[in-house]
Amino acid sequence: MRKISVLLIILFINYGYTAQTVLPGIDVLVRDNFRELSGKRIGLITNSTGVNKDLISTVDIFLNTEKINLKAIFTPEHGLRGSKSAGEYISSEEYKNIKVFSLYGETKKPTKEMMEEIDILVYDIQDVGLRSYTYITTLGMAMEAAAENNIEFVILDRPNPINGHKVEGPPLDTLFQSFVGYFPIPYVYGLTPGELGSFINEEILKPKGKKCNLKIIPMEGWKRTMNYNETGLLWVPTSNHVPDSDTPFYMAASGILGELNVVSIGVGYTLPFRTFAAEWIDPDLLADKMNALNLKGVKFRPISYKPYYGKWKDVVLNGVQFYITNKDAANLLLVQFYFMQVHNELYPDKNLFALADSSRIKMFDLVMGTDKIRKAFIKNYKVEDIKELLTEGLDRYKSVIKKYWIYK
Structure with a gap:
């Protein structure tokens, strides 16, 4: 018995095994015998991430119980199976004789005609925790449509x-x-998603007179300090370039810069969102300069690679791969700006914003949520010039959202 216990400890240390501690809302719904949905006509907003703890899809769970009358499925960007590329137009289709309406095609908001046979709209999609990920836009638009058509959400x-x-x-x-x-x-x-839905309902829709009849089926066992690896749940890729639950951290650290499309952040290679690389960069020099900053929770190593697809297909790129070594300590957004600061010091003739198309600069600002940060940063390419701007309004936001917390 002692040998077995020692073996289990070794496995835990080596492989980071985490016992399953969290029940997602779908599992709570099933355990409670579909109480909130029983006998109602249901429209389900979901995709491949909508699964229970055993990876059975919410669609199939609904189809395989007499408690649920599934009338329609609605899908966000990337489609029902998650197979579509970012920004790719998605047409409506059918799945197991159920109409599948695309909310990333001709319309991005459910119409009255789509919902005419529906009593309740149900949302079950895994998000990444970043504002620019479009699933939460779909969530808000669908809530607004539910309010306008007197449908429970x-x-x-x-x-x-x-x-x-x-x-x-x-x-x-x-x-x-x-x-x-x-x-x-x-x-x-x-x-x-549930907390965000409550925030949207009260802070955004209610003042417009569009508050919906919203109900949350909470998880069990989740705590605010948990990242996904600590939940014991298995990760389903939320889209093509988010293969694991660590990727959202890296998306926050490089994805805004990636909108410029002038240096590679690893998309097109095996390290999406984990690199800063270009043909002209000296990888050893860049790694030394980045590590010399002593950024909390982040380390860098030199890398050269050849993307398999995309803008730099078959082109040798040089730069750094970065590692988030302390997820709590790292200031994620600043990582890409520190790279741009060092890059400007080393290669002042390769001005990243001057190299970018105007449409890509516009996307940078849209994803950043303002143009003030770009305009302040490009004056001197110094992170110190934007630190205060990056925290504007955060104290008020943190105060407001506490009333929508479901979990401690």
């Missing part, structure tokens, strides 16, 4: 993979509202 809650405390970046300036930034929340917003 139910969110089956899921973990925020980053955690429920980390908040970074200023709340979105509504002048920069778009599908990649729809709500006045920070870039890293620190809420679960």
Whole structure:
């Protein structure tokens, strides 16, 4: 028995095994015998991430019980199976004789005609915890449609993979509202889908007279300090370039810069969101300069690689791969700006914003949620010039969202 116990400890240390501690909302719903949905006509907003703890899809769970009358399925960007590329137009289809309406095609908001046979809209999608990920825009638009058509809205809650405390970046300036930034929340917003839904309902829809009849099916066992690896749940890729639950941290650290499309952040290679690389960079020099900054929770190593697809297919790129060694200590958004600062010191003739198309600069601002940060940064390419701007409005946001917390 002692040998077995020692073996289990070794396995835990070596492989980071975590016992399953969290029940997602779908599992709570099933355990409670579909109480909130029984006998109602249901429209389900979901995709491949909508699964229970055993990876059985919510669609199939609903189809295989007499308690649920599933009338329609609605899908966000990337489609029902998650197979579509970012930004790819998605048409409506059918799945097992159920109509599947695309909310990333001709319409991005459920229409009255789509919902004419529906009593309750149910939302079950895993998010990444970042404002620019379009699933939460779909959530808000669907809630608004439910309010306008007097349809109940139910969110089956899921973990925020980053955690429920980390908040970074200023709340979105509504002048920069778009599908990649729809709500006045920070870039890293620190809420679960259920909590975010409550925030949207009370802070955004209610003042417009569009508050919906919202119900949350909470998780069990989730705590605000947890990142996804600590939940014991298995990760389903939320889209093509988010293969594991660590990727959202890296997306926050490189994805805004990636919108410029002038240096590679690893998309097109095996390290999406984990690199800063270009043809002209000296990888050893860049790694030395980045590590010399002593950024909390982040380390860098030189790397050269050849992307398999995308803009730099078959081109040898040089730069750094970065590692988030302390998820709580790292200031994620600043990592990409520190790279741009060092890059400008080393290669002043390769001005990253001057190299970018105007459309890509516009996307940078939309994803950032303002143009103030870009305009302040490019004056001197110094992180110190934008630190205060990156925290504007955060104290108020943190104070407001506490009343929508479901979990401690």
